[in-house]
Amino acid sequence: MNTLTVLWLRQLKKYFRSKARIIGSIGQPLLFLVALGFGFGPIFSKAGGGNYLDFLVPGIVAMTILFTAIFSGIEIIWDRQFGFLKETLVAPVSRYEIMVGRTLGGATIAVLQGALVFVISLFLGFTPNLMMLPLAIVFAGLIALFFTALGTAIASLLDDMQGFQLIMNFLVMPTFFLSGALFPLTGLPSFISVIAQINPLSYGVDGLRGTLANATQFGLPMDFAVLGILTVVVMGIGGYLFSKIQV
Amino acid sequence: MLAIEAENLSKKFGDFTAVDNISFKVEHGSIFAFLGPNGAGKSTTIKMLTTVLAPTSGKITLNGHDVLKDPNEVRKNFGIVFQDPSLDDDLTAYENMEIHGVLYHVPGNEMPKRIEQLLGFVELWDRKNDLVKTFSGGMKRRLEIARGLLHHPKVLFMDEPTIGLDPQTRNHIWSYILKMNKDEGTTIFFTTHYMDEADKVAKEIAIIDNGKIVAQGTSAQLKEKTKANSLEDAFIELTGHEIRHEEAAPNQRMRMMRRMRR
Ligand SMILES: Nc1ncnc2c1ncn2[C@@H]1O[C@H](COP(=O)(O)OP(=O)(O)OP(=O)(O)O)[C@@H](O)[C@H]1O
Ligand SMILES: [Mg+2]
Numbered sequence A: 001m002n003t004l005t006v007l008w009l010r011q012l013k014k015y016f017r018s019k020a021r022i023i024g025s026i027g028q029p030l031l032f033l034v035a036l037g038f039g040f041g042p043i044f045s046k047a048g049g050g051n052y053l054d055f056l057v058p059g060i061v062a063m064t065i066l067f068t069a070i071f072s073g074i075e076i077i078w079d080r081q082f083g084f085l086k087e088t089l090v091a092p093v094s095r096y097e098i099m100v101g102r103t104l105g106g107a108t109i110a111v112l113q114g115a116l117v118f119v120i121s122l123f124l125g126f127t128p129n130l131m132m133l134p135l136a137i138v139f140a141g142l143i144a145l146f147f148t149a150l151g152t153a154i155a156s157l158l159d160d161m162q163g164f165q166l167i168m169n170f171l172v173m174p175t176f177f178l179s180g181a182l183f184p185l186t187g188l189p190s191f192i193s194v195i196a197q198i199n200p201l202s203y204g205v206d207g208l209r210g211t212l213a214n215a216t217q218f219g220l221p222m223d224f225a226v227l228g229i230l231t232v233v234v235m236g237i238g239g240y241l242f243s244k245i246q247v
Numbered sequence B: 001m002l003a004i005e006a007e008n009l010s011k012k013f014g015d016f017t018a019v020d021n022i023s024f025k026v027e028h029g030s031i032f033a034f035l036g037p038n039g040a041g042k043s044t045t046i047k048m049l050t051t052v053l054a055p056t057s058g059k060i061t062l063n064g065h066d067v068l069k070d071p072n073e074v075r076k077n078f079g080i081v082f083q084d085p086s087l088d089d090d091l092t093a094y095e096n097m098e099i100h101g102v103l104y105h106v107p108g109n110e111m112p113k114r115i116e117q118l119l120g121f122v123e124l125w126d127r128k129n130d131l132v133k134t135f136s137g138g139m140k141r142r143l144e145i146a147r148g149l150l151h152h153p154k155v156l157f158m159d160e161p162t163i164g165l166d167p168q169t170r171n172h173i174w175s176y177i178l179k180m181n182k183d184e185g186t187t188i189f190f191t192t193h194y195m196d197e198a199d200k201v202a203k204e205i206a207i208i209d210n211g212k213i214v215a216q217g218t219s220a221q222l223k224e225k226t227k228a229n230s231l232e233d234a235f236i237e238l239t240g241h242e243i244r245h246e247e248a249a250p251n252q253r254m255r256m257m258r259r260m261r262r
Helices: A003-017 A019-046 A053-073 A078-081 A084-087 A095-124 A130-157 A161-177 A190-196 A200-212 A218-241 B042-049 B093-103 B110-122 B135-148 B168-185 B196-200 B217-227 B231-240 B248-260
Strands: B002-015 B016-026 B033-035 B056-062 B079-082 B155-159 B185-193 B204-209 B212-217
Touching: A003 A019, A003 B093, A019 A053, A019 A095, A019 B016, A019 B079, A053 A095, A053 A130, A053 A161, A078 A130, A078 A161, A078 B042, A084 A095, A084 A130, A084 B093, A095 A130, A095 A218, A130 A200, A130 A218, A130 B196, A130 B217, A161 A200, A161 B204, A190 B168, A200 A218, A218 B093, B002 B042, B016 B204, B016 B212, B033 B042, B033 B196, B042 B155, B079 B135, B093 B110, B093 B135, B110 B135, B135 B168, B135 B212, B155 B168, B168 B185, B196 B231, B204 B217, B204 B231, B212 B217, B217 B231
Parallel strands: B033 B185, B033 B204, B079 B155, B155 B185
Antiparallel strands: B002 B016, B002 B056, B204 B212
């Protein structure tokens, strides 16, 4: 086994051991799917938008991945408080490698969590294009990597959980609500439209919607390029900040 | 070549100077005790020596490598048992050992044997598959030590390794460490508040107080210097009788409290 594998496995083991966390974190997406999906469905189709559930599910899968990924990245703060972080920081391996191992672990969990919500949505009546599923998984993976690395970068700068609420309210929530996860990004007031277009999650949602529900706004190549490049950049920044952590 | 050399090392937290311009040398294969009252700056010094904390100023060389310029190379040369907990409570004892083994490049075919030997040594082998969060304080401490001994570094730092352990376990663990020192020439750098322990095992002792090294030498030299019968008396002679508050300005706070009582 090598560093990457052992740290990746660590995250997965911890994930599968906390059943409460798995169940707890599908509660919110499920609520969104049921309440919004069935609540707004009639209006959406009356306005000519088609089947709202087909539109909504990729957005809620993206949301699930976003929350799980950010949270996995932020977990570094706990590891710092409980001391385990020190153990990895003094090890004779590059800190970039440690950061990548952790990020891969967190991203895998986020994708699994997204897959769980996807499966549940099938029972609610979602009819995806299954041919495109492999490509959808690629997009899910990119969203997961990007936001786990972002969480890592942020957590590397924080000493404790006090800033967490701030990040949730001023970064994560706006990222979700202004990403096109819940409504189409066409015909919006221009300032919201601008925000949506510089929001990385918009491209993830669009990629998932393009693959699973055959509807894309930016085009899949564009989605892939934007997310891919941003992921590499954020991994680099996150790795650098992680390597500078002092405990 | 020296195992550790610190020159004019200082660490400030804001205005407060935790380590104040200290210098010392540790020979290869030595057993070096770093003693001092609570808050003296021992852990802060160890953190700087082990690349966890950046010094405010000064220079450190570990096994010939510059700690500040070449931290990655330095990390290949030492092992450490921290004073504060550093286990993953949500993993089992075995998994904690295994992660350490992989991070420290213990060969895969040797790993199971070494883990079994060390967990057996600290009497945790039958608890190997239990989550660490179900362990008692002493069991966690024993696991930390077993983990620190899993790979065989050139320099081993131990920050109050035997804190909270019963005398039997302390003796047991020290005999293992002394054997490692003898057989493999491992340099040992440790702190403790048990003066008898330091007296028994240390070849060289430095005493730090308020961030400054106030005395250094063998146990015999320190006793002679202070005309004390035991290392404990020498220690108290050198560092005073006052109890330390873990506070930036201990004197001020005591004065304040006295005033309040009046
Ligand atoms: N991160 C920090 N921020 C501010 N002050 C700190 C920090 N870490 C340590 N200190 C202060 O530096 C001083 C030295 O602390 P240190 O942990 O090195 O003491 P020590 O000698 O190891 O004590 P003990 O025997 O209690 O473990 C203390 O006054 C402590 O409050
Ligand atoms: Mg200490």
